[in-house]
Amino acid sequence: MYRAVLLDVYGTLVRDDGTWEAEAASLVGGLAGIDAAVVAGEWTARFWALADAAHGADFRPLAELTVDSLEQTATHFGVRVDARELAERREPRPPLFPDSLPFLATLDVPVCLVSDADRDRLAALLDHHRITVDSVVTSEDARAYKPRPEPFRLALRRLGLTAADVIHVGDSPESDVAGAAALGIATAFLQRDDRALPPGLAATYTVKTLTALLFALGC
Structure with missing residues (x-):
């Protein structure tokens, strides 16, 4: 045993129902005039690309990866958001x-x-x-x-x-x-x-x- x-x-x-992520993706999608699901897919790919590289001497905290990947995603779709302020809205508990x-x-x-x-x-x-x-x-x-x-x-x-x-x-x-x-x-x-x-x-x-x-x- x-x-x-x-x-x-x-x-x-x-x-961890993804409510905050869905709201953030919807915000970016609304600003860019595209479907939130497309934003979510791009964001997920960018987040995991950062996470895959973040180990050992190159480790970065999860909060940084979340903010940076969201900012990169918004930039990719030609809009700007305050990703750090959005991240502060996430339910901490x-x-x-x-x-x-x-x-x-x-x-x-x-x-x-x-x-x-x-x-x-x-x-x-x-x-x-x-x-x-x-x-x-x-x-x-x-x-x-x-x-x-x-x-x-x-x-x-x-x-x-x-x-x-x-x-x-x-x-x-x-x-x-x-x-x-x-x-x-x-x-x-x-x-x-x-x-x-x-x-x-x-x-x-x-x-x-x-x-x-x-x-x-x-x-």
């Missing part, structure tokens, strides 16, 4: 999913959160929801973003365990499932919506809720 659980945060423990606290309360093994988040923002979120776990690894701590291996490896070092000892739980096919599986870590794909894993990618478990996974953890 697994000796610890690695756990994503945004979209897994707390809601999104609500928990109803199964999050019952899941954490039932687990009898150590939990390490592994999140693509800036350290201070995540700390404030956990404090707001009164969530205490054994360890927390942010992208800022690892100086890399999932699905790169650095966040997962740092989590294993902090727990003093190997890849075979743990399972990683998350809602992102690429960042969570593919990232953890590349290191030989068992995975649980949390299917919060109707999104499916892409062809060729398989998780150890696929569940609709966190509590549905408890049976596999022996709880």
Whole structure:
């Protein structure tokens, strides 16, 4: 049985419904006279291009990547927005999913959160929801973003365990499932919506809720 659980945060423990991103994309689209979905696609591509390059000595915090990618997107479509001011409107403490606290309360093994988040923002979120776990690894701590291996490896070092000892739980096919599986870590794909894993990618478990996974953890 697994000796610890690695756990994503945004979209897994707390809601991350993309409302703010949709509003920002709609604003840019309205100014440029194009569909918001086109803006969102361009923004997503630019964000991940920045994130893919942001590791090691070239690491940059998530807040910077968000602002810069939004500004680049607006410029690409010939408009200007105050991306930093828009980013300040983002909900800093999104609500928990109803199964999050019952899941954490039932687990009898150590939990390490592994999140693509800036350290201070995540700390404030956990404090707001009164969530205490054994360890927390942010992208800022690892100086890399999932699905790169650095966040997962740092989590294993902090727990003093190997890849075979743990399972990683998350809602992102690429960042969570593919990232953890590349290191030989068992995975649980949390299917919060109707999104499916892409062809060729398989998780150890696929569940609709966190509590549905408890049976596999022996709880």
